Amino acid sequence: MNQEITLRINGQSKKTVPSGISFLEILNRFGNAKETLGISVDGVSKDLSDVLEEDAALTFLGFDTPEGREIYRHSSAHVMAQAVKELFPTAKVTIGPAIADGFYYDFDFERPFTPIDLQKIETRVKQIIKRNLPITQIALSKEEAIALFHERREPYKVELIEGLDDLEITAYAQGDFIDLCKGPHLASTGKIKAIKILSGAGAYWRGDEKNKMLQRVYGTSFSKREDLDAHLKNLEEIKKRDHRRLGKDLDLFSISDQVGSGLVLWHPKGAMVRKTIEDFWREAHLKGGYDLVFTPHIAKLDLWKQSGHLDFYQENMYSPMDVDNTPYEVKPMNCPFHVQIYKSRLRSYRELPFRWAELGTVYRYERSGALHGLMRVRGFTQDDAHLFCRPDQIESEILKVLDFTTYVMGAFGFKDYEIYLSTRPEKYVGELDRWEQATSALEGALKQKGLPYQVDPGEGVFYGPKIDMKIKDALGRSWQCTTIQVDFNLPERFGMSYRGEDGQAHQPIMIHRALLGSIERFFGILIEHYGGAFPLWLAPLHTMVIPITDKQKDYADSLNHQLKAAGVRSQVDDRSEKMGLKIREAQLQKIPYMLVVGEREAADRTVAIRDRSGKSNVVPLEVCLKQIKEEMITRQTN
Numbered sequence: 346m347n348q349e350i351t352l353r354i355n356g357q358s359k360k361t362v363p364s365g366i367s368f369l370e371i372l373n374r375f376g377n378a379k380e381t382l383g384i385s386v387d388g389v390s391k392d393l394s395d396v397l398e399e400d401a402a403l404t405f406l407g408f409d410t411p412e413g414r415e416i417y418r419h420s421s422a423h424v425m426a427q428a429v430k431e432l433f434p435t436a437k438v439t440i441g442p443a444i445a446d447g448f449y450y451d452f453d454f455e456r457p458f459t460p461i462d463l464q465k466i467e468t469r470v471k472q473i474i475k476r477n478l479p480i481t482q483i484a485l486s487k488e489e490a491i492a493l494f495h496e497r498r499e500p501y502k503v504e505l506i507e508g509l510d511d512l513e514i515t516a517y518a519q520g521d522f523i524d525l526c527k528g529p530h531l532a533s534t535g536k537i538k539a540i541k542i543l544s545g546a547g548a549y550w551r552g553d554e555k556n557k558m559l560q561r562v563y564g565t566s567f568s569k570r571e572d573l574d575a576h577l578k579n580l581e582e583i584k585k586r587d588h589r590r591l592g593k594d595l596d597l598f599s600i601s602d603q604v605g606s607g608l609v610l611w612h613p614k615g616a617m618v619r620k621t622i623e624d625f626w627r628e629a630h631l632k633g634g635y636d637l638v639f640t641p642h643i644a645k646l647d648l649w650k651q652s653g654h655l656d657f658y659q660e661n662m663y664s665p666m667d668v669d670n671t672p673y674e675v676k677p678m679n680c681p682f683h684v685q686i687y688k689s690r691l692r693s694y695r696e697l698p699f700r701w702a703e704l705g706t707v708y709r710y711e712r713s714g715a716l717h718g719l720m721r722v723r724g725f726t727q728d729d730a731h732l733f734c735r736p737d738q739i740e741s742e743i744l745k746v747l748d749f750t751t752y753v754m755g756a757f758g759f760k761d762y763e764i765y766l767s768t769r770p771e772k773y774v775g776e777l778d779r780w781e782q783a784t785s786a787l788e789g790a791l792k793q794k795g796l797p798y799q800v801d802p803g804e805g806v807f808y809g810p811k812i813d814m815k816i817k818d819a820l821g822r823s824w825q826c827t828t829i830q831v832d833f834n835l836p837e838r839f840g841m842s843y844r845g846e847d848g849q850a851h852q853p854i855m856i857h858r859a860l861l862g863s864i865e866r867f868f869g870i871l872i873e874h875y876g877g878a879f880p881l882w883l884a885p886l887h888t889m890v891i892p893i894t895d896k897q898k899d900y901a902d903s904l905n906h907q908l909k910a911a912g913v914r915s916q917v918d919d920r921s922e923k924m925g926l927k928i929r930e931a932q933l934q935k936i937p938y939m940l941v942v943g944e945r946e947a948a949d950r951t952v953a954i955r956d957r958s959g960k961s962n963v964v965p966l967e968v969c970l971k972q973i974k975e976e977m978i979t980r981q982t983n
Contacts, residue, residue, distance in 0.1 A: 353402045362397075369393045369532070372405065380568075381405045382413045382536065383529050390416065392482060392529040408568035418443035420480065420531040421540055421566040426450045427522035428469035429562070432462075438524065439501040439550060439559060446576065447565030451548050453501065454560045458545040466562065467542040477535030478519040482528060490514035494525065501550070539573035540566040543580070547714075554712055579820060586820070588872035589718040595877050595934060597885070598719065598868075607716045607723030609865050614885035617914065618871075619864060621883055623704060625756065626728060626861070633749050635700040635730060640682035642706060646672040651838055652681040653774055657807040661709045679705035680832075680857060683731040684839050687853075692843040697853065698734035698742055704864065705729050719869030726864040732856040733841075739783075739854050743790035743812075743829060746858055750827050753860050754816055757871065758880065761817040764796055767804035774807055775834045783831035784810040808834035809857075818874040826867060830857040878935040878957055881976045888915040888973065889931045893924055893943035900947040904940065904966065911974055932957060938973065 348364040354375055362371060368384045368391060384391050385404040390412045406413035422441035429436050429452055441450030458466070485493065487506060493516070494502040502525045506514060517526045519534055531537070543563045550556035567573040584590075592598045597615035604610065611619060627637060646665050649655045654662065658677060665672035676682070683701050692699075706726045715721050734742050754760075766788055769780050787810055791798050798812075805811050814827035832855040835841075842850040861867040871879070881887055888908055892901040901917050908915040918927050924941075931939045941953040941961075952969045955961040964972070 350397065351400045352397075355404055356402070364398050365396050367394065367396050368403075371397070371403070376405045377407075380407045382407060382531060383416045385412055390529050393532050394482065395529075415443045416529055416531060417537070417568065418448040418566055419526075420534075421537055421564060422448040422450050423480075423517065423519065423522070423524050423526070423530065424470055424473050424534050424537060424540075425466065425542065425562060425564055426452075426524060427473055427519060428466050430522060431473075432465055432469055436560075437501055438499055440505075441524075447543070447563060449561050449563045451550070451559040451561045453550075453557065456560075457547070458560055458562060463542050463545060463562065467540075470540055470542065470564075473520070474534050474537050474540070476520065477533050479533050480517055480519045480530045482530075483516045483518055483523070485514045485516060487512060487514055490516065490525065493523070497523065537566055538568055539570045540564060541573060541577060549714060552712075552714075554714065582820060583822075583873070586873040586876045587718075588720075588869040591872050591877040592718070592869075595885075597872070600718075605723070606713055607711055607721070609719060609722055609724070615868070617885040618879065618883055619868065622861075622864065622868070626704070626753070629749075629753055629756075630702045630730070633700075634745075635702040638683065638686060638701045638703050640679060640686075640703060640705060641676075642708075643668075643673045643675050644681065646674050648681050648685075649674050649677075652678075652684075652835060653808065653838060654678060654681075657772065657774070661711075663708060663710055675708045676705075677707055677709045679703055679707065679727060679729045680731055680835060680855075681839075683729075684835055684841065684855075687733055687841060688839065692733075692853075694735060694843055694845045694851070697843060698732055698738050700730060700732050702728075702730040719865045719872075722863075722865050725866065728859055728861045728864065728867075730858045730860075732858065733836075733853045734856065735843075735851070736782075736854055739786040739831065739856070740790050740793070742856060743787060743831075744793060746829050746856070747790060747794055747796070747812075750814060750860055754827070757883075758874065759816040759818075762796075763815040763817070763823050764791065764798040765801040765804070765813045765815070766791065766798050767801040767806075767811045767813060769810060770803045770805050770807060772807055773805070775809070775837070779833040780810060783833060786831060787812050787829070806830055808832045811857075816870075818870060819876075820873075824870050826862040826870070827860050828858070828862075831855075832857055876935075879937075881937045881973070884935075884937050885914065886916060886934070886936050887913045887977070888938045888940050889927075889934075889936045890915060890917045890940045890942065891924070891927050891931070892917070892919055893941065895919070895921075897942045897944065897947045901942050904942065904952065907966075907970060908973070911970055912977070913970075913973055928955065932959075940969065 349361050350364045352360045352362060354360060360375060372378050372381050372393060383393060383406040385406055386401050390406065408414055408417055426438050426441055433454060437453035439451040441448065490506045491503055505525060515527055516523050517528060517530050541564060543565060546561045547558050548561040550559055565576060567576065595614065596612050598612055599610045601610060654677060662677050663675055665674050704726050706724065708724045711721055711723050732742050768784055809830050809832040811828050811830040813825055815823040815825050817823055836852050836855050841853055843853055845851040890901045890905045892898050898919050901919065905915050905917045928939055935957060937957060939955040941955055946952055950966050951963050952966055953961055953963045954969055
């Protein structure tokens with residue numbers, strides 16, 4: 346007779362069952378077999394086909410849980426791989442993980458998959474789902490696994506197995522398809538209810554440009570058809586808002602192959618938006634108790650050796666240049682320069698804290714395959730700041746930064762955040778007690794503000810723990826922008842000190858802080874958040890004055906002059922074109938207001954205000970000017 350074991354299910358009820366019971370039987374007794382995709386046992390996800398031998402805390406994993414979605418979508422990736430192998434037998438399978446909102450699988454195939462190929466793959470995927478093939482785990486020794494995938498002519502799987510230390514390897518079979526995998530997986534292919542193959546792309550094996558180019562196929566899957574339809578609709582909206590397309594259509598920026606990949610050229614309209622962002626940024630920092638600094642673009646290589654960047658960040662740095670027989674490096678960071686400003690004279694405890702901010706352009710190497718419009722570039726301007734304070738000031742300074750962040754982000758229209766506390770990584774410098782002190786200060790500030798946060802273990806930078814704040818855009822996507830990092834390392838490396846109240850030398854604390862992240866990336870986020878239709882204060886052009894006939898040109902010019910005198914960015918479209926065309930072109934350029942003036946408006950000193958949505962209203966000239974000026978002035982409280 347089997348021994349009895351005790352289960353705690355979904356953190357609530359306790360149940361007694363015989364040892365050796367399968368999870369599927371547990372689910373049939375106490376759960377919802379239709380909705381459950383897997384089971385978490387003491388925090389570890391398991392297949393429903395597994396058995397339980399001892400007491401455990403169980404959580405039934407549905408699609409509404411991150412673990413459940415991962416099981417569902419990883420199984421979807423396997424089904425897609427099976428479809429590709431059935432349609433294209435010479436394709437070699439590599440890896441196929443679940444990702445945010447979907448999955449992908451990489452294949453070694455002699456050519457890129459065409460749109461017609463993708464349609465065929467989706468059709469075959471649906472056929473495999475309809476077959477409702479059982480998905481079963483196979484346990485193998487390392488030697489058996491290598492032999493199996495050698496026999497199946499899957500060299501990438503053999504390479505992966507050879508790199509594993511595990512004595513026991515697991516694979517999963519569904520019909521004739523077998524894939525190397527730790528699992529867990531769905532019980533059968535028929536559990537997948539709604540799936541879509543999205544696109545194809547190129548990807549290097551193991552992400553290394555020196556390796557072979559593979560063919561990546563992206564897909565997504567949901568437990569309900571209506572959720573998939575909503576997601577696909579959202580993807581279409583994302584395509585419409587793509588900052589690369591809008592950047593070209595609105596003439597905001599470009600990237601030239603002749604200049605170099607990942608290096609942004611700001612066009613006049615984009616430069617105007619950038620100037621507006623930077624003007625607000627500087628104004629806010631000066632009001633917030635910061636001082637502005639400026640630093641060079643290059644420095645001696647020895648500076649980066651002393652800072653530790655050469656040891657911990659070298660793969661993201663460019664090759665040194667020779668200047669007067671001395672190696673120099675273009676800067677990947679601004680922080681060592683701010684340290685040197687601090688060290689330019691003796692500091693007193695009475696002066697601390699110092700808050701120094703800089704819009705500093707830095708250069709970091711990114712692989713060509715990782716470059717993506719404004720979001721991933723090789724040269725960008727970091728909205729950097731470094732705070733130098735006493736140990737007793739750490740938490741209060743972090744509190745100020747948190748308040749400042751919500752103020753600045755709120756001005757740009759971002760109100761929702763995801764906050765992460767990132768702790769000590771595997772590669773780090775400094776003493777453990779310093780790390781604990783820094784982590785405690787960050788966590789204390791978050792708790793004091795009552796901000797919800799998640800701990801992100803091991804994701805701190807090499808010199809200290811950090812707070813990361815992700816903003817959510819109009820489509821619900823999260824973007825990493827703000828980071829707050831406590832650093833005991835650089836002050837120690839550079840021998841920084843201040844004279845304390847006791848007359849002795851003490852080491853200051855350094856806090857690294859970026860709000861927007863980089864101007865380039867933040868601009869890309871703004872383009873997609875607003876779909877190019879920036880709020881009035883950010884728009885490159887506020888108004889377009891459109892005279893109906895040449896007879897109103899003088900009145901249009903006078904109106905335009907008054908707008909400019911009031912600080913409004915305005916132009917006159919006095920081309921000999923039809924009125925409808927001029928209005929349509931202004932709408933396509935997403936200009937906030939079109940000010941139409943005809944014979945009646947000129948006679949009455951009025952203006953017909955037409956906004957981007959097509960709404961119009963005739964008002965006196967003075968009212969028009971007042972309305973636009975007030976909307977610009979109140980931007981930060983919108």
